[in-house]
Amino acid sequence: xxxxxxxxxxALSAPxxxxxxDPSADAGAVPSGLxxxxxxxxxxxxxxxxxxxxxxxxxxxMLIRSVQALANVxxxxxPTPPVTRPTTPKDIEADKENRTxxxxxxxxxxxxxxxxxxxxxxxxxxxxxxxxxxxxxxxxEDVDIQRLAIARKFFLKRPPSQTLEEYLSRLGKFCxxxxxxxxxxxxxxxxxxxxxxxxxxxxxxxxxxxxASIRIAMKSLEDNQWRHERYAGVGGVSPKQLSALEMxxxxxxxxxxxxxxxxxxxxxxxxxxxxxQASVVRxxxxxxxxxxxxxxxxxxx
Numbered sequence: 001x002x003x004x005x006x007x008x009x010x011a012l013s014a015p016x017x018x019x020x021x022d023p024s025a026d027a028g029a030v031p032s033g034l035x036x037x038x039x040x041x042x043x044x045x046x047x048x049x050x051x052x053x054x055x056x057x058x059x060x061x062m063l064i065r066s067v068q069a070l071a072n073v074x075x076x077x078x079p080t081p082p083v084t085r086p087t088t089p090k091d092i093e094a095d096k097e098n099r100t101x102x103x104x105x106x107x108x109x110x111x112x113x114x115x116x117x118x119x120x121x122x123x124x125x126x127x128x129x130x131x132x133x134x135x136x137x138x139x140x141e142d143v144d145i146q147r148l149a150i151a152r153k154f155f156l157k158r159p160p161s162q163t164l165e166e167y168l169s170r171l172g173k174f175c176x177x178x179x180x181x182x183x184x185x186x187x188x189x190x191x192x193x194x195x196x197x198x199x200x201x202x203x204x205x206x207x208x209x210x211x212a213s214i215r216i217a218m219k220s221l222e223d224n225q226w227r228h229e230r231y232a233g234v235g236g237v238s239p240k241q242l243s244a245l246e247m248x249x250x251x252x253x254x255x256x257x258x259x260x261x262x263x264x265x266x267x268x269x270x271x272x273x274x275x276x277q278a279s280v281v282r283x284x285x286x287x288x289x290x291x292x293x294x295x296x297x298x299x300x301x
Contacts, residue, residue: 047266047270051265055179056181060172062182062268064165068165068206069279071203073279075202076203079148153244153245154199154245154248168210168214174234175226175230175234180221181214181217182217183264184220184257184259184264187259188249190271190274208245211237212249215235215242215246216250
């Protein structure tokens with residue numbers, strides 16, 4: 001039709017508008033057969049179960065209970081003494097001190113965090129930043145000695161005042177992770193604490209170990225992660241200490257961070273089984289019994 005034939009009334013009239021969108025009435029908005037996930041019990045009955053039905057809060061709770069059960073029966077296991085080399089020139093050590101600076105535990109509060117989070121402190125690390133590291137290459141120490149020296153990074157001088165539940169609940173509140181992240185962290189901890197025994201689960205190690213495990217799991221599985229400074233502040237460590245913990249964990253795991261649904265199911269169940277066995281052993285011991293190994297000095301020239 002020729003536009004010039006429109007009357008003034010036809011030109012001014014507007015077409016009827018469609019009704020406002022109603023997403024709930026759109027059958028195509030939600031795929032058929034997809035329902036709201038129902039959380040599963042904390043205690044697994046086997047190594048075959050549906051990860052998609054597990055809520056992140058439940059996964060975190062499972063991690064806390066399992067790791068704490070291991071620590072309850074381990075007692076206070078001292079770390080391997082640092083490698084000492086009396087022949088190291090003093091000027092080299094002094095130069096290292098000047099280059100590395102002071103790595104004390106004080107935290108710079110992160111912006112946007114509430115005061116309880118800003119005041120989080122988990123104590124001073126056992127390992128000093130200037131202590132010698134294991135040699136690599138010709139004349140290097142045995143691999144087991146190297147791994148034990150790296151494991152010192154996870155020890156604190158004394159157990160922190162916050163329980164593991166308080167610590168990780170705070171971490172989950174301010175730097176929340178997904179279900180897979182918490183399960184993968186448990187896989188890493190099961191490997192280091194149960195399968196290989198390179199890092200004992202004690203009151204002096206579980207805070208820093210879970211902090212690093214969750215962080216590495218986030219980086220391995222998630223596209224988006226919390227800022228390094230924020231995560232360190234919530235975790236009660238300095239950004240440099242967090243970096244050292246991450247690198248130490250990766251070395252101890254031989255950078256084998258890959259997990260699948262099957263691995264998450266199997267290792268999560270295995271971690272729970274180890275925790276249950278530890279709880280049984282602990283119940284059989286007198287309430288006054290405190291397992292503790294004597295510290296032994298070791299000198300490597």
